[in-house]
Amino acid sequence: MSQAEDIESVDEDGVIESVSGPVVTATDLDARMNDVVYVGDEGLMGEVIEIEGNLTTIQVYEETSGVGPGEPVQNTGEPLSVDLGPGMLNAIYDGVQRPLDELEEKMGSAFLDRGVDAPGIDFEREWEFTPSVAEGEIVEPGDVIGKVPETASITHKVMVPPNYEGGEISSIETGEFTVDEVIAELDSGEEITMHQEWPVRRARPSDEKETPTEPLVSGQRILDGLFPIAKGGTAAIPGPFGSGKTVTQHQLAKWADADIVVYVGCGERGNEMTEVIEDFPELEDPKTGKPLMSRTCLIANTSNMPVAARESCIYTGITIAEYFRDMGYDVALMADSTSRWAEAMREISSRLEEMPGEEGYPAYLAARLSEFYERAGKFQLINGEEGSISVIGAVSPPGGDFSEPVTQNTLRIVKTFWALDADLAERRHFPSINWNESYSLYRQQLDPWFRENVAEDWPERRQWGVDVLDEEGELQEIVQLVGKDALPEDQQLTLEVARYLREAWLQQNAFHDVDTYCEPEKTYRMLGAIKTFNDEAFDALEAGVPVEEIQDVDAAPQLNRMGVADDWNEFIDELESDLKQQIRALY
Amino acid sequence: MKEYQTITEISGPLVFAEVDEPVGYDEMVEIETPQGETLRGQVLESSEGLVSIQVFEGTGGIDRNASVRFLGETMKMPVTEDLLGRVLDGSGNPIDGGPEIVPDDRVDIVGEAINPYSREYPEEFIQTGVSAIDGMNTLVRGQKLPIFSGSGLPHNELALQIARQASVPEEEEGDDEEGSEFAVIFGAMGITQEEANEFMQDFERTGALERSVVFMNLADDPAVERQVTPRLVLTTAEYLAFEKGYHVLVILTDITNYCEALREIGAAREEVPGRRGYPGYMYTDLAQLYERAGRIEGNEGSVTQIPILTMPGDDDTHPIPDLTGYITEGQIVMDRDLNSQGIEPPVNVLPSLSRLMDDGIGEGLTREDHGDVSDQMYAAYAEGEDLRDLVNIVGREALSERDNKFLDFADRFETEFVQQGYDTNRSIEETLDLGWDLLSMLPKEALNRIDEDLIEKYYREEEAETAEVEA
Numbered sequence A: 001m002s003q004a005e006d007i008e009s010v011d012e013d014g015v016i017e018s019v020s021g022p023v024v025t026a027t028d029l030d031a032r033m034n035d036v037v038y039v040g041d042e043g044l045m046g047e048v049i050e051i052e053g054n055l056t057t058i059q060v061y062e063e064t065s066g067v068g069p070g071e072p073v074q075n076t077g078e079p080l081s082v083d084l085g086p087g088m089l090n091a092i093y094d095g096v097q098r099p100l101d102e103l104e105e106k107m108g109s110a111f112l113d114r115g116v117d118a119p120g121i122d123f124e125r126e127w128e129f130t131p132s133v134a135e136g137e138i139v140e141p142g143d144v145i146g147k148v149p150e151t152a153s154i155t156h157k158v159m160v161p162p163n164y165e166g167g168e169i170s171s172i173e174t175g176e177f178t179v180d181e182v183i184a185e186l187d188s189g190e191e192i193t194m195h196q197e198w199p200v201r202r203a204r205p206s207d208e209k210e211t212p213t214e215p216l217v218s219g220q221r222i223l224d225g226l227f228p229i230a231k232g233g234t235a236a237i238p239g240p241f242g243s244g245k246t247v248t249q250h251q252l253a254k255w256a257d258a259d260i261v262v263y264v265g266c267g268e269r270g271n272e273m274t275e276v277i278e279d280f281p282e283l284e285d286p287k288t289g290k291p292l293m294s295r296t297c298l299i300a301n302t303s304n305m306p307v308a309a310r311e312s313c314i315y316t317g318i319t320i321a322e323y324f325r326d327m328g329y330d331v332a333l334m335a336d337s338t339s340r341w342a343e344a345m346r347e348i349s350s351r352l353e354e355m356p357g358e359e360g361y362p363a364y365l366a367a368r369l370s371e372f373y374e375r376a377g378k379f380q381l382i383n384g385e386e387g388s389i390s391v392i393g394a395v396s397p398p399g400g401d402f403s404e405p406v407t408q409n410t411l412r413i414v415k416t417f418w419a420l421d422a423d424l425a426e427r428r429h430f431p432s433i434n435w436n437e438s439y440s441l442y443r444q445q446l447d448p449w450f451r452e453n454v455a456e457d458w459p460e461r462r463q464w465g466v467d468v469l470d471e472e473g474e475l476q477e478i479v480q481l482v483g484k485d486a487l488p489e490d491q492q493l494t495l496e497v498a499r500y501l502r503e504a505w506l507q508q509n510a511f512h513d514v515d516t517y518c519e520p521e522k523t524y525r526m527l528g529a530i531k532t533f534n535d536e537a538f539d540a541l542e543a544g545v546p547v548e549e550i551q552d553v554d555a556a557p558q559l560n561r562m563g564v565a566d567d568w569n570e571f572i573d574e575l576e577s578d579l580k581q582q583i584r585a586l587y
Numbered sequence B: 001m002k003e004y005q006t007i008t009e010i011s012g013p014l015v016f017a018e019v020d021e022p023v024g025y026d027e028m029v030e031i032e033t034p035q036g037e038t039l040r041g042q043v044l045e046s047s048e049g050l051v052s053i054q055v056f057e058g059t060g061g062i063d064r065n066a067s068v069r070f071l072g073e074t075m076k077m078p079v080t081e082d083l084l085g086r087v088l089d090g091s092g093n094p095i096d097g098g099p100e101i102v103p104d105d106r107v108d109i110v111g112e113a114i115n116p117y118s119r120e121y122p123e124e125f126i127q128t129g130v131s132a133i134d135g136m137n138t139l140v141r142g143q144k145l146p147i148f149s150g151s152g153l154p155h156n157e158l159a160l161q162i163a164r165q166a167s168v169p170e171e172e173e174g175d176d177e178e179g180s181e182f183a184v185i186f187g188a189m190g191i192t193q194e195e196a197n198e199f200m201q202d203f204e205r206t207g208a209l210e211r212s213v214v215f216m217n218l219a220d221d222p223a224v225e226r227q228v229t230p231r232l233v234l235t236t237a238e239y240l241a242f243e244k245g246y247h248v249l250v251i252l253t254d255i256t257n258y259c260e261a262l263r264e265i266g267a268a269r270e271e272v273p274g275r276r277g278y279p280g281y282m283y284t285d286l287a288q289l290y291e292r293a294g295r296i297e298g299n300e301g302s303v304t305q306i307p308i309l310t311m312p313g314d315d316d317t318h319p320i321p322d323l324t325g326y327i328t329e330g331q332i333v334m335d336r337d338l339n340s341q342g343i344e345p346p347v348n349v350l351p352s353l354s355r356l357m358d359d360g361i362g363e364g365l366t367r368e369d370h371g372d373v374s375d376q377m378y379a380a381y382a383e384g385e386d387l388r389d390l391v392n393i394v395g396r397e398a399l400s401e402r403d404n405k406f407l408d409f410a411d412r413f414e415t416e417f418v419q420q421g422y423d424t425n426r427s428i429e430e431t432l433d434l435g436w437d438l439l440s441m442l443p444k445e446a447l448n449r450i451d452e453d454l455i456e457k458y459y460r461e462e463e464a465e466t467a468e469v470e471a
């Protein structure tokens, strides 16, 4: 690469021909597609997106006010890439991997100025490197040659870059080094540092994809219980504004049992990123007890930041995720919202005057979406290990109408669908995930894991819950016409049980200290307690006890307190025995 | 400064001119008509030899002989603390006959984005004195919380009430009296003279004008100017907040008119239109306004925004409210039915939302029971609302005693809790106590969203008994 740089640097500069928002054209620029260029006197960062004759079109990642024709354009000769190495966790980047804390410092202001560059990782900081291979050993691309304790919870693995040849280690160091210092040399002459670069639009290589069999446990009852996503799986959360996409994504970022979390705030609110920055360092990973921030990498292109960088932030995120996957980690990537990414594509495309497809989106929308989700999966890595990337994308359909192109094209690809419902959100049923419309195609392949790790009858118990909710759906239609009291008693009882399923089990308050996270065992037992109520109640009904009396037993409303119960095992033991005792006392 | 007489095309709000020197994108332009009138505009697209210009005051009066001057800089707002108390037009020129404004600084009106890393999460409760807001959809300092209204609904009354009453309770007792008052920056876009008078009279009557800056683009002012007005407003707001330490409340009305202007310009530029003819970049454009609310770490001031929009056809899936809702931190929704029932303010709390509420309420901020009370009232009101439909079919007698209580709750919630009039200023304690009055109509076991200790403390047994007797 260093050689390549020498050749490229003799490139002729181009000249700006026109400026229209984030799209700039230049003449006489000798460039390849996707090369990064610096635009204008201020050197704004941009990327080549079209070449036609002598005219090169560039999307600029910064505001272009005041930039005019005649100003120079300089080519770096390199595609848009990320810097990979220790120092990415606990960081917050913009859409082209500039650290936002560093930008604040360099700009000396809380507002984002332009023309300021900053590398994605710190080139001055020294990291402690401990080799895991010795001189004389043969290493291949992707192989781990040593470790760096990156954060409180994560060990960074230093690998032979995937585009190297590999060979015998001729020398390897131990001690403190900056990311650019050579820590190992191979007999092939290749030098290894802790720093890799990778073009964001190209997936990092892997061997093959495997069928995922382990769930990404989220601590959210409706997800783990009804619509689980696999480690290496894909999920979409579409929903109108205010229905709970971001809260769900934040919940996953907090509680999902991934090793690494990459959170991409794509075209959404500034305060939501601030919330993560302020909250995560205070929260503990339930698995390791370490601050959640130390496994998290944030990428923020908020809705008022330049639109071109919104297009790139998704790629920046997934490439960072792949790098950690290559270390053998289970990575979860949240993208909130993929609609803003699609809209950024649309905006650039329309400035290029490309032929619009459905609803003005470019014809390649579907292809880009599937390329992105294809980078998720459970992988056999090139070094023989395994790693996974789970991708969860929020979708923001205009008017909340799921028939629009981004939702539809996404649903064709992803295997888990969490449908948010404005009606549920209005009545403050949270998470407002509609249990009739949502699905997970991973359910069957994950059942063995749940049977083995939570409870042998997990799938059966879940099916019981699903059946009751289905029946409720049908009964509600009748109730709408005649009122609840006109139903036979057993159906009234079913409605009561379904109400507990909804209120005590499906609902989960993300802002309650205890309820916010629910381990699968608790999810299972809570469902069990409702089933106990169901079974006891139906026995009593059969024995001739009127339904009102059964419903009114003191212990029943306690079902609603299970979620917030800290010592839930005892709480549920006691509740189940109270329920049995009180209901049996009725006959 | 070079002057050109090279206009080649005039189309809607756009003027195209040939140039022989490069012109910067977004740069300001002055066009002098043969009649001697000076119009202002901005460069929309700049290519070698040709520039397209968007003219704020409209292109009326411009012909091929008009001369075009490029000012070599993007649009700036002259800012100073002395703007407080002043009334300006939609382009920022004083129209109150007051003294000339001597600026402290001239600031680019296309604000730079706040670095998300530099923000401070908003969590200071603002008491508006309106129960439907304070109790159910709490506003905090630095939030952007729009009012979704419809034509003919009393959104202005509500906005004025908020502007009059908004305060941060803790600081009222504090030593620093001035700090707790909001500076109000009011931006009118395409509203009628009559509506504008309503605001001005209220500002004058209450003495609020002294701590306000008013920008007026009225219905008969040029539509294109509406592109600029909110940016002037927000530039002034940021200056007062982040340079001078004020807590600023920005009221923008009517965003719908702003968006119509955006659509008009898009059409004139022959862009591919997005949903219902609005430009595809409207989300980004609106975000560049709304995201200019907030707090900054280590900075005294704050910008809180209350944009008002009228939903065409009362339809909240229309692109204007839809895109707004996707950017703002909640919404307060006005309801036509409640309005015709005489509820003041006619806020429908069900579709309303404040996303920043959770961090701004509770013990030490408002009161320990606030979150639970609000959750429970939501749930109970939603249940009562559902039952109303059923009652129409089967009648009240066919409903259980429990259901009847929820129906009564929904009625009283509207007529006692939401209803308060535009001159009543309720403290948060009054609002929450009123909430308990109503919740105590319901059986204790039905209060499944409230912590048991709080029920013990606040539930009113007497109310429960009266409700029992009535039923």
Ligand SMILES: Nc1ncnc2c1ncn2[C@@H]1O[C@H](COP(=O)(O)OP(=O)(O)OP(=O)(O)O)[C@@H](O)[C@H]1O
Pocket: A239, A240, A241, A242, A243, A244, A245, A246, A247, A248, A268, A396, A430, A431, A432, A508, A509, A510, A511, B325, B326, B327, B353, B354, B355, B356
């Ligand atoms: N699990 C939950 N528990 C409690 N409250 C919730 C939950 N999910 C959502 N909410 C409430 O709903 C509000 C809106 O949720 P959220 O911000 O996630 O919506 P969104 O779908 O991301 O909207 P937008 O598209 O506008 O970003 C939250 O501020 C919160 O009050």
Ligand SMILES: [Mg+2]
Pocket: A245, A246, A247, A268, A336
């Ligand atoms: Mg969101």
